Amino acid sequence: MSGSGQKRGEDQPAQCNDDWRNRIRLTPKHYAYLRISDGCDNNCSYCAIPGIRGRFYSRTIENVLEESRQMASEGVKEINVISQDTTSYGVDLYGKQQLHVLLEKLSKIEGIEWIRILYTHPRHFYPELIHVISQQDKICKYIDLPIQHINDTILAKMGRGVTHAYIESLIDDLRSHINRLFLRTSVIVGFPGETEDHFAELLEFLKTTQFERLGVFTYSKEESTPAASFKKQVPQKIKEQRLREVMLTQQEIVLRKHKDLIDNSIPVIIDEKNDNNNGWIGRTYGDAPDVDSKVIIQGNHVKAGDIKNMRITGTAGYDLTATSIKNGKRIK
Ligand code: SF4
Structure with missing residues (x-):
């Protein structure tokens, strides 16, 4: 560090x-x-x-x-x-x-x-x-915490200055010191030279680490960068296949984590009215604007900018549903 x-x-x-x-x-x-x-x-x-x-x-x-x-x-x-x-x-x-x-x-x-x-x-x-x-x-x-990859060879070629072991120990540190932490990462698949084994190591790491939030991108050449001229560029079809695999893996993780939240209360910030004008859309403290999950709030007893404890009632794809809690009781 x-x-x-x-x-x-x-x-x-x-x-x-x-x-x-x-x-x-x-x-x-x-x-x-x-x-x-x-x-x-x-x-x-x-x-x-x-x-x-x-x-x-x-x-x-x-x-x-x-x-x-x-x-x-x-x-x-x-x-x-x-x-x-x-x-x-x-x-x-x-x-x-x-x-x-x-x-x-x-x-x-x-x-x-x-x-x-x-x-x-x-x-x-x-x-x-x-x-x-x-x-x-x-x-x-x-x-x-964008890790970008986990395999040591790929991390070195990316110039990230960290190793698999370092990232693993940092995440252990963060999770052991910070209570109820939502960890977001982003990864790049199909970086030049990424073999099946390198990708398998990444996928396994994502499965075991279970990031609460994740963004995945296929590598694309940026003009005037060293990696653009690296040998062993990965074919687009393989990059997309790897991206799909990561997304499917993450989907299962998020669903499982969201199901664990059901019936728990969590602070939510209210962002806007729902499209159909029935209820509101918000985010938990574990969700950044624009990139993470949303909370679909039943009822109209809140306004934009309110931060309130909500009881999670269910899941809706990557999102959550919730109701307000007043004096410890659920509001219908
Ligand atoms: S070089 Fe680019 S990817 Fe790397 S830390 Fe800076 S902005 Fe982020």
Whole structure:
């Protein structure tokens, strides 16, 4: 786990610090994305972002807090912290990782009720960060941890800087320290050189690890990236077949996990009215906007932006159904 990095020169302009003032927020009033840094120094071999967005660049803590306070004053209750690599936040500016410090300060802002951390890098997780996530009530027990693959040869070719053993032990750490954690990951299938055995190792890992949430993508060549010219590119048909296998595996995992939630109560944020105007759509604390599952809420006794304990009543495909609970009792 890395804990320090190269500090950015004091004379370099804080180029992304004030962008937020001119940004138009397109999300509903009650949630927002908070970009804490831009660019990336990781140089994964398949990714064009470092070439497009440049070197990693953090905003100052004070500047991020200023935007967050503004968000809170406008009715934002859920902040989704984003960056190309949230776990590296602060390394360039303060000479060491500062995401845990930022999260503690964000937790003190009145009006902000949920803080969700997206786009972490497994290589950059560190003990203080795990501690803060486990201790701060406002931080959703949800971590987006894109592993991309699990086979050591493929991870090395991807330039991820981690191994199968490291990822396994990090996940053990996260799950043992953070109660009721929803772990999201994303994986790439059909990376150049991925053999049947490499893929089988990935599938087995997903079956045993049982991520609560998962995104799977087929590898596609990005112009000017090293991986685009790697030998042993995998045929499209095989990539798609592998993607289907991962999706089928994950479908079973999610269904099983969702069935375990039935009759339990869980905090849900209300996003919008249901299409047929009968009931509402929300998300559990374990679901990020746009990418994860939804909760279909029966009844009309809530409004957008409410965060309430709901009793899970059933499943609907990848989604859940729920009713509100008032004074410990279910509302019909
Ligand atoms: S995949 Fe993510 S961490 Fe890797 S280079 Fe691209 S933006 Fe950076």
